[in-house]
Every structure is written in C-alpha cells, then in structure tokens.
Amino acid sequence: MGEKPEESKLPEELFNGLKIADAQRAGSSCSLMSHSGDGHLQQKLLMDDQPPPKEDQTEEEHFHDCSDSFEERKLPEEDESEDKLDDNVTPPEPDEESLLDLEKSMPEDEKQKRKKESARLKEEGNEQFKKGEYTEAESSYSRALQTCPACYRPDRSILFSNRAAARMKQDKKDAALIDCSKAIELNPNYIRAILRRAELYEKTEKLDEALEDYKSILEKDPSVHQAREACMRLPRQIEERNERLKEEMLGKLKDLGNLVLRPFGLSTENFQVKQDSSTGSYSINFVQNPNNNNR
Numbered sequence: 154m155g156e157k158p159e160e161s162k163l164p165e166e167l168f169n170g171l172k173i174a175d176a177q178r179a180g181s182s183c184s185l186m187s188h189s190g191d192g193h194l195q196q197k198l199l200m201d202d203q204p205p206p207k208e209d210q211t212e213e214e215h216f217h218d219c220s221d222s223f224e225e226r227k228l229p230e231e232d233e234s235e236d237k238l239d240d241n242v243t244p245p246e247p248d249e250e251s252l253l254d255l256e257k258s259m260p261e262d263e264k265q266k267r268k269k270e271s272a273r274l275k276e277e278g279n280e281q282f283k284k285g286e287y288t289e290a291e292s293s294y295s296r297a298l299q300t301c302p303a304c305y306r307p308d309r310s311i312l313f314s315n316r317a318a319a320r321m322k323q324d325k326k327d328a329a330l331i332d333c334s335k336a337i338e339l340n341p342n343y344i345r346a347i348l349r350r351a352e353l354y355e356k357t358e359k360l361d362e363a364l365e366d367y368k369s370i371l372e373k374d375p376s377v378h379q380a381r382e383a384c385m386r387l388p389r390q391i392e393e394r395n396e397r398l399k400e401e402m403l404g405k406l407k408d409l410g411n412l413v414l415r416p417f418g419l420s421t422e423n424f425q426v427k428q429d430s431s432t433g434s435y436s437i438n439f440v441q442n443p444n445n446n447n448r
Contacts, residue, residue: 249339252303264302271301275312282319291319310339314346321349326357344370348379355383360391 256264278293294316301309317332333350336343351366364387370380410421425438 246298249303249306249309256302256304259302264304267300267302268305268308271297271308271312274300275315278315278319282315282322287319287322291316291323294319306339310336310343310346313339314343314349317346317349317353321353326353329353330357342373344374344377347373348377351380351383355387360387360394363387364391 274293274297278290278297281287281290281293294312298309298312298316301312303309313332313336317329317336320326320329320332330350330353333346333353336346337350340346347366347370351363351370354360354363354366364384367380367383367387370377371384375381407421414420414423423440425440426435427438428435
C-alpha cells in the first residue's frame with residue numbers, strides 16, 4: 154500500500170534524453186538571437202547611412218501664406234482706426250507755463266528765428282483761409298503755434314484766435330471755444346477773440362456767457378455795433394428761455410404730483426397757487442371741487 158506505482162517513476166534514459174534536447178534547443182535559440190541581432194544592427198547601420206527624409210515643404214509654405222494673408226488683412230484695419238482717431242480727437246497741447254520753462258535756455262537768436270518762421274506759417278494759413286481751405290489753414294496755424302516761442306504772447310494770442318476761426322468754419326465749436334479762451338488768456342484786451350467766443354457761446358445756447366462777453370467788449374470799445382446789438386437782444390432771449398424752462402419744470406412737477414395724489418382721489422387741480430403781488434410770495438389753497446369753482 155505504501156509503495157508508489159512503477160509507472161510514476163521516470164526512467165533514467167528518458168531523463169537524460171530530455172536534458173540533451175533542452176541543451177540543443179537553448180543553443181539554437183542563442184544562435185537565432187545572434188543572427189537576429191546582427192540583422193537589426195545591419196539594418197540600423199543602413200538606415201543611419203541614408204539621409205533624413207525631407208519635410209513636407211508644401212504644407213509649410215501653405216501655413217506661411219496663411220500667416221501672411223492674416224497680417225495683410227489686419228494691418229489695414231489698424232491703419233484705418235488710427236486715421237479715425239486722428240480726425241476726431243484733438244491732440245493735447247502743452248500749457249504756456251510749461252513752454253516758458255522749456256524755453257529758458259533757448260538762445261535769443263533761435264527765438265527770433267522761430268518767431269519769423271511762425272509768422273510765415275501764419276501768413277500761409279491766412280491765404281488758405283481766404284481760399285476756403287479751412288482744414289489746411291487750421292494745420293498751418295497749429296504748426297505756427299508749435300514754432301512760435303511762448304514768450305511772444307501777443308503773437309500766440311493771434312494764432313489761437315485765427316485757428317479758432319478756422320475751426321468755427323469746420324463746425325468744431327468745442328475746440329474753437331478752447332482756442333478763443335487761450336487767446337483771451339494771453340491777451341485779455343483782444344476784442345476779436347472775445348467777440349468770436351461770444352458768438353460761439355450764443356451758437357451753443359450759452360446765452361448768459363455770451364452776454365457777459367458782449368458786455369466786456371462794450372467796456373473796452375463801445376463802438377462795436379455787434380456787441381451793442383447783442384446786449385439789447387440777449388436779455389429778452391434769456392428771459393424767454395428761463396420762462397420756457399420754468400414751464401417745463403412746473404409741468405414735470407405737476408405730472409409727479411398727480412401720480413402721488415391719484416390713489417387718494419385728488420390731483421394738483423385741488424391745489425391753487427396764488428402769488429402775492431406786494432411781496433412776491435406764494436400761497437397754496439385747497440379746493441374741494443375745482444371744476445365747480447371754475448364755472
């Protein structure tokens with residue numbers, strides 16, 4: 154019972170035969186691996202000797218063309234926006250005090266030279282203004298202002314006033330008002346600049362400011378007919394404007410009052426406002442039936 158069957162024991166001859174077969178297989182596998190490694194090495198050497206494949210130039214050139222076309226489409230838009238800004242925005246100019254500080258070290262002969270050049274540009278602008286070339290005249294006056302030293306205040310005052318006239322012709326009212334104010338600041342007795350600013354104030358519905366400028370002109374020169382006529386005309390226009398504004402304001406207040414009183418069954422007609430002729434004060438009386446009182 155304890156003995157193993159004879160079939161489970163491997164014969165010694167069979168065991169030795171298996172060892173020999175395994176050794177042969179191992180040798181053949183090493184040979185195959187050696188040959189395979191040599192083949193891969195030779196293939197790698199052959200591949201290293203060949204030049205690298207060329208990249209697809211067509212695809213690269215196509216991408217480059219797309220980039221160029223994108224830049225070409227973008228640049229005109231940027232240029233157009235810059236031109237638009239230049240047309241609509243007035244570039245800021247340095248104030249007179251800053252210019253005086255910058256010109257402290259300027260030689261006198263250089264100042265005279267610049268003054269002469271600014272006078273030439275002013276005459277050029279005057280000729281362009283007479284021809285109706287208002288844009289070109291404005292440009293000439295601007296270049297003259299850039300050239301004229303700040304120490305020559307009367308000359309710069311005239312240039313500001315002339316540029317204001319050119320801008321008025323182009324309907325640039327705000328820029329023209331600024332130029333007139335600068336001209337008056339440099340020369341408070343410059344009647345032509347004050348007159349131009351008064352006209353601009355009147356055109357922009359600033360009647361009170363216009364009247365003050367016309368009065369200032371008459372104080373300096375009572376012979377200016379335009380200022381005298383305006384001083385007679387504008388007070389009536391200002392009064393009519395104030396009455397119109399007061400009526401508009403009262404109308405809005407009445408609408409607001411009716412909105413508040415409507416839930417209570419009332420309206421502003423239930424309240425009568427009377428002015429005391431002797432004192433000018435107002436009194437408010439409540440009326441129960443305003444329609445019956447009007448009969």
